[in-house]
Amino acid sequence: MPFPQKITYTVEDIYALPEGHRAELIDGQIYDMAPPNARHQDIIFSLSRKIADYIDENRGLCKIYLAPYAVFLNRDNKNYVEPDISVICDKYKLNDKGCNGAPDWIIEVVSPSTERIDYGIKLFKYRSAGVREYWIINPRIRTVSVYDFEQNEQTRQYSFEDDIPVCIYKKLNINISKLSL
Secondary structure, eight states: OOOOOOOOOOHHHHHTSOTTOOEEEETTEEEEOOOOOHHHHHHHHHHHHHHHHHHHHTTOOOEEEESSOOEETTSSSSOBBOOSEEEEOOGGGEETTEEESOOSEEEEEOOTTTHHIIIIIHHHHHHHHTOSEEEEEETTTTEEEEEETTTTOOOEEEETTSOEEOSSSTTOEEOGGGSOO
């Protein structure tokens, strides 16, 4: 008896989904995405505003993109993600379709339906693709997990009340509880 064949999807399959259907593609497997709730949206908006203000004040060249924004992690047709926040410092990775290659900093806000993916599959994928820094924000337990892939440091855990140092910006600290949420 032959083993069942696993279907490998491509970016073309993502683009062929019905209008309004959001999904990500990791190593040829499609992961459906539920719409974010209001708390989720408040966090990514306030956080992105804080980061954008820092970049502007320091005349930085990095760009910030919020989901839904296409990131083609491995520059192939089997990996397509929409991180909640992508900070991209290499303008040559950007085109009209999205980011081709790893963003410098990715932030994901966990929802009940994405927890396993954010802490597992995406953690591995982002690290192997070359993302420099990855934050996982968990509103339910009010924690932030920080992964500094560039320095290969151990995971650091913070609460929303902590001043969290940003790895790629040495002078930026973010306190989630002080953002206007």
